Amino acid sequence: MTFIVSSPRGRWIFSILVTNLSVGLVLLILAVAGQFPTAHVFFRTLAYTLIFANLTGILGMVVIGAITERLARRQLPVVAVSIAGIAFIVPLGCLAAQALLVLFGFAARQNFWAQYLQTLKVAMPLAIVFGLGALAYASLRGRLEVAELRLRQKELAEERTSKLAAEARLRSLESWIHPHFLFNTLNSISALIASDPARAEQIVGRLATLLRASLDSSNYSLIPLRQELAMVESYADIERVRFGDKLRGSVYVPADLEETMVPPLSVQSLVENSVKHGITPQPNGGEFKVTARANDNAVHIEVRDSGPGFDFAAIPGGHGLDKLVQRLDALYGAKASLSVSRHDGYSVVEMIVPRI
Amino acid sequence: MKLRAYLVDDEPLALDRLRRLLDRTDRVEVIGATTSPEDAVAALTADPPDVCFLDIQMPRLNGFEVLARLPTQPIVVFTTAYDQYALKAFGVNSVDYLLKPIDPEVLDRALQKV
Numbered sequence: 001m002t003f004i005v006s007s008p009r010g011r012w013i014f015s016i017l018v019t020n021l022s023v024g025l026v027l028l029i030l031a032v033a034g035q036f037p038t039a040h041v042f043f044r045t046l047a048y049t050l051i052f053a054n055l056t057g058i059l060g061m062v063v064i065g066a067i068t069e070r071l072a073r074r075q076l077p078v079v080a081v082s083i084a085g086i087a088f089i090v091p092l093g094c095l096a097a098q099a100l101l102v103l104f105g106f107a108a109r110q111n112f113w114a115q116y117l118q119t120l121k122v123a124m125p126l127a128i129v130f131g132l133g134a135l136a137y138a139s140l141r142g143r144l145e146v147a148e149l150r151l152r153q154k155e156l157a158e159e160r161t162s163k164l165a166a167e168a169r170l171r172s173l174e175s176w177i178h179p180h181f182l183f184n185t186l187n188s189i190s191a192l193i194a195s196d197p198a199r200a201e202q203i204v205g206r207l208a209t210l211l212r213a214s215l216d217s218s219n220y221s222l223i224p225l226r227q228e229l230a231m232v233e234s235y236a237d238i239e240r241v242r243f244g245d246k247l248r249g250s251v252y253v254p255a256d257l258e259e260t261m262v263p264p265l266s267v268q269s270l271v272e273n274s275v276k277h278g279i280t281p282q283p284n285g286g287e288f289k290v291t292a293r294a295n296d297n298a299v300h301i302e303v304r305d306s307g308p309g310f311d312f313a314a315i316p317g318g319h320g321l322d323k324l325v326q327r328l329d330a331l332y333g334a335k336a337s338l339s340v341s342r343h344d345g346y347s348v349v350e351m352i353v354p355r356i
Numbered sequence: 357m358k359l360r361a362y363l364v365d366d367e368p369l370a371l372d373r374l375r376r377l378l379d380r381t382d383r384v385e386v387i388g389a390t391t392s393p394e395d396a397v398a399a400l401t402a403d404p405p406d407v408c409f410l411d412i413q414m415p416r417l418n419g420f421e422v423l424a425r426l427p428t429q430p431i432v433v434f435t436t437a438y439d440q441y442a443l444k445a446f447g448v449n450s451v452d453y454l455l456k457p458i459d460p461e462v463l464d465r466a467l468q469k470v
Contacts, residue, residue: 180413183437184367187456191373242367280366281415283392 016054019130023053026126047106048119051097053126086131093127094120177214182207188241203241206234213265221331222261222356225292225301229253231268232290239275246285247275253292260292260299261356263327269320270303270349278307278347289346294355298335301351309347312340321349328353358382359470363389364396364422365411365435370456374409374435377463384467393417397425404430407451407470412436423448433466
């Protein structure tokens with residue numbers, strides 16, 4: 001029956017067929033039980049009941065069905081409301097059917113109430129059976145629709161979450177690999193292909209390392225300092241191609257601190273800040289130094305450069321250092337910090353992270 | 357007769373590549389090149405070229421600031437790594453806007469415009 005009840009029209013045909021067959025079946029049972037003294041009474045009752053059932057039963061079922069769906073969504077006492085509906089619709093429907101029969105001359109006016117009560121006696125159990133059937137069907141259908149709706153909403157929410165994650169990854173890539181940096185590097189590679197192919201190949205490798213790290217940065221919240229320093233080397237190598245002798249740098253980290261866990265591209269962003277804002281704007285360039293030391297519970301990582309220095313409070317929102325502060329706060333809370341100072345002619349940015 | 361061109365870019369490699377691409381066209385004579393925007397202001401004032409290939413994002417003075425310091429505006433072809441300045445570039449005396457790495461065919465079209 002699935003193919004019939006799957007469309008609204010099919011449901012109507014299905015309801016009418018079931019109603020009429022059920023009426024016949026119930027009356028047959030009553031006949032076998034000896035409720036009809038003659039065949040004439042049986043056929044008259046059958047005619048009345050079919051007219052009644054098709055007039056009120058199906059309409060009642062549809063009305064109850066429609067109401068039940070709405071009630072199910074609003075979580076009201078569906079059974080109580082449906083029984084009250086049947087109790088109201090059946091006597092009223094019988095009255096209307098009897099009135100029609102009298103009006104069109106199928107029944108005698110003087111037997112109106114006696115026939116009405118007889119019809120009601122048959123109609124009420126029928127209506128209860130159909131009503132409860134309709135109620136169960138509609139209730140199941142309503143629940144199925146609600147479940148489908150929830151599933152669709154869940155799917156939409158998951159789809160949205162997945163889309164946001166993809167966007168965040170792209171934003172992450174864009175925020176760590178700035179378009180200027182990327183295209184300038186590609187330009188450097190283009191220049192090197194003709195003059196120094198081996199170096200061009202090496203820079204492609206360095207760029208790939210940085211791109212990979214940028215994409216991975218959204219997957220890992222922490223990486224070993226050893227890996228992070230490899231990013232710094234790759235970044236510095238690429239910038240050295242662009243700026244030549246203007247850019248000098250060194251990294252000194254004790255071997256026992258190389259496994260310290262740090263946020264990905266954290267030290268790299270400090271070095272990038274030094275290169276972009278401290279060193280390359282100077283006519284003669286300058287140098288950066290990366291060092292690390294540990295005390296009992298924390299590791300201090302310093303990036304210093306020979307540039308003029310900057311005011312940490314003046315950094316705009318969305319800047320690399322501002323984002324790093326936010327990341328440190330989210331990862332470690334008060335256990336981590338980022339500070340800027342000036343020592344011996346160097347601008348110093350110090351990142352303190354818990355020793356993990 | 358070849359076009360007299362002056363090249364400005366803060367990256368030596370970028371200058372080398374642009375010079376090589378221009379030499380290959382055989383339509384341009386590079387009369388000078390610099391990585392310093394201050395030197396560019398002096399050179400362009402002293403000997404205005406037919407066309408200036410000018411990088412936009414440079415330390416201390418960007419391409420627009422270089423142009424603002426010149427007594428007469430040369431014909432300019434901007435070169436940049438990223439197109440965030442495109443609209444501003446067409447507001448000044450520029451004939452084209454080349455994105456790095458520069459495509460030789462795009463460079464050829466820019467020279468035709470010049």
